[in-house]
Amino acid sequence: MDKKIISRDGTELAYARAGEGPAVILVSGAMSTGGTMTPLAGLLADRCTVLRYDRRGRGESGDTAPYAVEREVEDLAALIDAAGGEAALYGISSGGALVLEAAAAGLPVRRVAVYETPYALDEEDVRGRAAYTANLTEALAQGRRGDAVELFLRLTGLAEEMIQGARRSPMWEGMEAIAPTLAYDDAVMRGGAPPRERLASVGVPVLAMAGEASPPWLREATRAVADAVPDGAYRVLEGQSHMVDPSVLAPVLAEFLGTRG
8 A cells, every 4th residue: 555544533544546537445345455455446447546445453554442333434534535525435245334334424425336245134144143243242352363253254154174274374364463353344234234224325326236156145135235225226246256256346336436427
């Protein structure tokens, strides 16, 4: 990241900017930094001014306690200012929940696109999310960052042998480093169920996308977002999973977000 801005509470945020055209801010999900958005940013830069950033507590960005979802909305407000006072937003997974929060808060957002925001649609799943929140809070309070990462990976449905393999891999140290931000993404998800009243207040067009190869519940959760906002569209990307291919995603985003209207 080659640029820095200061959010309202004094937190320093690292970001990168590329391209020319209407401004688009890319927002990553849990256990990821702005670096994960680099390939997508490169593919959008011929049509958009693209900003990607390290969310607070990750990568080169700072952090300030206590955390609140409103602080991350303020972070996006600072980035929108840096982008020229207006921007479209794209968020993947829990990053999608954050950009929807920003739009509902009335930030100068032109359009919003989200990919597979993992809202819970039944009571059993909501109870499971509550148990995850309790266990995650305990693990982080006790400094058990590795256990916190394991809890998250299990929540995503990753097989136990793959979790243990990840724990032995070189990437594990980096995952533990940003483990405290799992609580931030959990807060952004607001208990897991779609915040329908908040979504109903989103006053800009929203494109909610899911992958054809993703689990059915993720597609259902994505459709729920499109249905809950006043101006929502739902689109399934052929052959894609939760790990969406940037070369497939970029043309769709460029068409929807790469306009000033």
